[in-house]
Amino acid sequence: MAKNTSTKRVSIENIQPSTRTVVQDKKSTPEPQISAVKVPRAKVQVSSAESLNPRLLPNPPVSHPIRVKLVTMLHEQMVRLNDEVKNSQDSSNDVVLLSDQQLVVEALEEELQAATKNPAVYQNVIKSRIMVLKKMRPDVWKDERVKKSGQTQPRAGDQKPTLPKTIDTGLTLAEEIVFVPRLAADQEGLSKHGYVTAMPTAAELESAKKGVESAQGWELCDRCKTRFQVFPGRREEDGALTSGGSCVYHWAKPRRPDMVKGDVKPRDLKYACCDETVGVSAGCTKADSHVFKISDPKRLALVMPFEPTPASDRTGLPGAVCFDCEMGYTTLGMELIRLTATGWPDDSELLDVLVRPIGEVLDLNSRFSGVWPEDWANATPFDDGRVQLSTDATPVLKIVESPAKARDLLFELLTPKTPLIGHALENDLNATRILHPVIVDTCLIYPHHRGLPIRFGLKVLMKKHLDRDIQMGGAQGHDSKEDARAAGDLVRFRIRNMWQKMKGEGWNTRDGEFHPPLPPGT
DSSP, rough: OOTTTTOOOGGGGGSSOOOSSSOOOSSSSSOOOOOOSSSOOSSOSSSSSSOOEEEEESOSSHHHOOOOOHHHHHHHHHHHHHHHHTTTOOOOGGGGOOOOHHHHHHHHHHHHHHHOOOOOHHHHHHHHHHHHHHHOOHHHHHHHHHHTTTTTOOTTTOOOOOOOOOOOOSSSSHHHHHHHGGGGGTTTTTTGTOOOOOOOOHHHHHHHHHHHHHHHEEEEEEETTOEEEBTOOOOOTTSSBBBSEEEEEEOEEEEEEOOOTTTTSSOOOOTTTOOHHHHHTTOSSSSSSSOOOOHHHHHHHHSOOEEEEOOOOSSSSOSSEEEEEEEEETTEEEEEEEEEEEEEEEEOOEEEEEEEOOOEEOOOHHHHOOOHHHHHHHHGGGGGGOBBTTTTTTTEEEEESOHHHHHHHTTTOOOOTTTTTEEEEHHHHHTTEEEEEEEEHHHHHHHHHTTTTTTOOOOHHHHHHHOOOOOOOOOGOOOOHHHHHHHHHHHHHHOOOOOOHHHHHOOETTTTEEEEEOTTTT
């Protein structure tokens, strides 16, 4: 397919990054009221030919030349993917191929959607999408076209589409609950990797308190590594919460591109967020404030003490609980801002609340936490007994007044013997300041071959073992409910594999208990 000859290749590095903060992005800028332009749809009937000229907006997020450059780059990647699908010589691909004009419209409408739906972070959204397209395989592009068109994926011959793996453990749900403690981590030695297994002593807390006082609020930025000062309660003379001005940083980790034929040495590290080479620029994202994170258990305990899971004589508690937390940056470090718990193995929803942190909020970390300022504005108090719906009829999250209250709500679902399931649980346990003796961490039951502290991400594990895509929200952030349930499914998949092996060795179940094989000759 011939490419639009008017397309000019431009470099993403030539486009100035957004100057808006992550916290203020998403929906914080009112959506422009447009009557002459329709919101993008999957496919559009075009009555006349269009060129790669962005559609007119009354309040464009950036200048027109920058919009032209971005839509051109977007179109270039779409053309490349469309050509690769066309050249695969698979007749089933014909239904997803786009014409030259359809490709132009596709790029224009995707750019328009970013400009109207996310004007505050327009450049970040478009540049992220361009990077996704650059790395996208033709089969993934084909799947996107099928989903947008609403068609059923065609099959060539007897070839069947790949479906996510289903999980059949071969056990009843009650038997799975009896089995899962076999996956509980041995907590000895875990403290070296961030897990808090014992409460800090009074002497340790006193030492930490003196250290904090001597530091006089000076911290190291978790993003750009700049030294800055924090003013809990605000600086008296000007009301500032931090010093050092704005923070310029890369929000994604650097990665080394794969070597290709002709390379004589490894390629330079590049940031996944903007494809910039490490060391070339200070960052592609700008936030209003520097932020910091505390990992030392003693300093964490100064903000909110750790508590062991209390004994409970409640009946009807879940056999196991999956939980996941989202954190944001405050003047006291990184604090809990959302807590989600689901039942296991039935996936029932047990608890999902926003949490008001102790310190003043510096950055909700929305790109990763999925918690946005409007979520807080729309949240209702947890104890008001009402369920409020948003404009799209989805429940609005309720908010509790403190991390301690959120922890108490979680404690109502647990006993010290309840298996607590999650991914990288040291982060969630430290955020809630919980000491729990029975943890099932997918980082530990699916260990990296190089050992801790290196670990596989939850998204990688889900794709590798269950062929499921999670955390696909991009700049919209993670969903803690999705992550909690994903960890639970990975545990069930591990149980499935273990039980298959045990059955082959002669194990069996009777009356809800597991019995080893009988000795030979009996």
